[in-house]
Amino acid sequence: DGGITQSPKYLFRKEGQNVTLSCEQNLNHDAMYWYRQDPGQGLRLIYYSQIVNDFQKGDIAEGYSVSREKKESFPLTVTSAQKNPTAFYLCASMRRNSNTGELFFGEGSRLTVL
Amino acid sequence: QKEVEQNSGPLSVPEGAIASLNCTYSDRGSQSFFWYRQYSGKSPELIMFIYSNGDKEDGRFTAQLNKASQYVSLLIRDSQPSDSATYLCAVKEMNRDDKIIFGKGTRLHILP
Numbered sequence: 001d002g003g004i005t006q007s008p009k010y011l012f013r014k015e016g017q018n019v020t021l022s023c024e025q026n027l028n029h030d031a032m033y034w035y036r037q038d039p040g041q042g043l044r045l046i047y048y049s050q051i052v053n054d055f056q057k058g059d060i061a062e063g064y065s066v067s068r069e070k071k072e073s074f075p076l077t078v079t080s081a082q083k084n085p086t087a088f089y090l091c092a093s094m095r096r097n098s099n100t101g102e103l104f105f106g107e108g109s110r111l112t113v114l
Numbered sequence: 115q116k117e118v119e120q121n122s123g124p125l126s127v128p129e130g131a132i133a134s135l136n137c138t139y140s141d142r143g144s145q146s147f148f149w150y151r152q153y154s155g156k157s158p159e160l161i162m163f164i165y166s167n168g169d170k171e172d173g174r175f176t177a178q179l180n181k182a183s184q185y186v187s188l189l190i191r192d193s194q195p196s197d198s199a200t201y202l203c204a205v206k207e208m209n210r211d212d213k214i215i216f217g218k219g220t221r222l223h224i225l226p
Contacts, residue, residue: 105157
């Protein structure tokens with residue numbers, strides 16, 4: 001089945017450690033996104049990528065890094081510079097020039113920093 | 115910074131009544147508008163999109179767009195307990211960039 005796979009689903013890390021969240025899609029979508037969601041809050045855009053080897057900062061990129069070496073993959077690294085990294089992280093993809101502009105989401109990764 | 119604003123709620127509506135959810139956006143160049151539903155602990159799912167002024171109906175859902183007022187709304191008719199969720203408004207900007215930003219969401223509670 002086509003879709004987006006995020007891993008791990010739950011992750012615990014000590015303060016000061018970098019952590020990388022995986023996002024893989026087999027929908028052949030060009031655009032991919034990372035959002036962060038805090039309790040009772042909406043989605044805030046961290047980074048997005050429209051094509052391979054290119055990505056743009058979203059509204060809250062500080063303390064995060066990404067890469068887009070393959071169309072299918074868009075991993076997110078939460079660095080020690082991110083001051084409050086505990087959150088629910090959602091990866092999404094979209095077919096470019098889509099009439100609907102629909103984002104397809106993974107199931108999310110819940111990161112807890114101890 | 116371009117913004118999408120929603121009332122966080124909770125909005126409580128009796129079963130069978132009409133639920134009305136509202137969203138305003140700051141960027142006049144915004145092109146497309148979306149309503150996503152998110153159940154607790156789950157990922158958002160698209161329920162409606164609209165890009166022309168006026169109304170768009172799909173089953174019990176109607177999206178309304180007024181670009182002059184920078185306002186988009188979602189009406190849910192004959193509300194059901196299963197409609198209880200957080201509804202997220204999202205906006206896509208009008209340029210080559212595929213940036214999509216979300217509001218904070220409105221929590222809707224349908225009272226049985």
